[in-house]
Each structure stands twice: as C-alpha cells, then as structure tokens.
Amino acid sequence: MPTHQKSLTAPAFALLVLLAGAACSPGADAPSAKGDAGTALAAVDALTVKGRAPKTGYDREKFGRAWTDVDRNGCGTRDDILRRDLTGVRFKDGGHCKVASGTLADDPYTGGSVDYVRGRSKVDIDHVVALSDAWQKGAQKWDAGTRLRFANDPLNLLAVDAAANRRKSDGDAATWLPPNRAYRCAYVARQVAVKKKYGVWVTGAERDAMKRVLGSCPDQRLP
Numbered sequence: 001m002p003t004h005q006k007s008l009t010a011p012a013f014a015l016l017v018l019l020a021g022a023a024c025s026p027g028a029d030a031p032s033a034k035g036d037a038g039t040a041l042a043a044v045d046a047l048t049v050k051g052r053a054p055k056t057g058y059d060r061e062k063f064g065r066a067w068t069d070v071d072r073n074g075c076g077t078r079d080d081i082l083r084r085d086l087t088g089v090r091f092k093d094g095g096h097c098k099v100a101s102g103t104l105a106d107d108p109y110t111g112g113s114v115d116y117v118r119g120r121s122k123v124d125i126d127h128v129v130a131l132s133d134a135w136q137k138g139a140q141k142w143d144a145g146t147r148l149r150f151a152n153d154p155l156n157l158l159a160v161d162a163a164a165n166r167r168k169s170d171g172d173a174a175t176w177l178p179p180n181r182a183y184r185c186a187y188v189a190r191q192v193a194v195k196k197k198y199g200v201w202v203t204g205a206e207r208d209a210m211k212r213v214l215g216s217c218p219d220q221r222l223p
Helices: 010-024 040-044 077-085 131-135 144-151 162-168 181-198 204-214
Strands: 087-091 099-104 114-117 123-127 157-161
Touching: 040 181, 040 204, 077 099, 077 123, 077 157, 099 157, 123 162, 131 144, 157 162, 181 204
Parallel strands: none
Antiparallel strands: 087 099, 099 114, 123 157
C-alpha cells in the first residue's frame, strides 16, 4: 500500500462530509418527522385548558368600533367579508365597498342558499370564536389593539345564515355546532386556529368536544 495518498480537494471533502451526514441522519430517506403536526386535531393539544372566567365587564365596545377598516383598504370589515363569501356581488351606488346584494350560495352553518340584500339581510357576519367567549378565556387581559384585531380578523369571520348564527349566540364547541354536519370539521378547525393564534384558552369540555369532532377527520388541516 502506498504510504502517501493524494489529499482530497476542499470541494470534494465537503461533498463527502455532506453525503456521510445524510446517510447517518435518522430518517434521512423517510417522510418528514412532523407527520400530523399541522392537523387541527394535533393543534388542540397545544391549547391551554382552564375554567371559564366570569363575563364581568364584557361589552362589544371593548373590541373597538364594529367593523373597523383595520386593513386600511377603504372598506369596513363587514363588507370585506361579504365580498369574500358571497357570489354575484353588486355594490351600492356603483362603488366597490358597500355590498348591496349577493348570494351566500353554500351557507356553512346550514348548507342552504341565502340571499343577501342590504338593509334587510338574512346573512350575518359571525365571529367563529365569539367575542364574549374570548373575553371569558383570556381577552379581558388584552390591550385594546389586540381586541380590535381579533374582532376584525378574517380568520375569525364567516358570512352565515342569520337565524343559525342567532341560535349559536356565544356558544363554544361544547355547546353549539353547525347543523350542517359536513362543515363541522372545518368549523372546529377554524376555532382551533383562531384560539391558537391569539392564545385563547379552552375549557375541558370544549377541548373534548373539539377532539370528538376532529377525531372523525384526523387529517383536517388548520385554515
């Protein structure tokens, strides 16, 4: 055997180290170890579980003026969501903000179709995580700016059948779910996403209800 071997060039040596590291790394050729970490079901376990605080001091105005133009696009949040969720949208006075009419073609809460006419609407903009529910689960301690963002966050807003929304009131997943069973997984996933984003906690009963719903759709992703 020769007593001297030609030294590897720097690029060749770097490549050899890279290949050796890949070969020795656990699961180098396997799918991502994250697995279902992005599922709504997995995210439930990251939510804080606590008892519901008193509703003392709650007022809608604690979350700022309703439907503030927080994204500064010149339109109020309510009209932004109507424009997003309705089909066949027509605007008032030829503008681009105030929605005059449209159709909620596939209402998430009932599965039906609901016509929207400004001034006599059967369509509500629902806070998926109700403001008073958030108030009792952490929002009391937020600053005014955070509460304003929460109340106007498109992630937490849906155009829905008004009657179904009134029946929901400020219920959480333990007390109310959409009559439209086909939407329940997406609905609960959205609640989980909102609560995770803002650090809103859940009660034990609420967590269990979320897990029951999402257990039937374990691959449901967070929105």
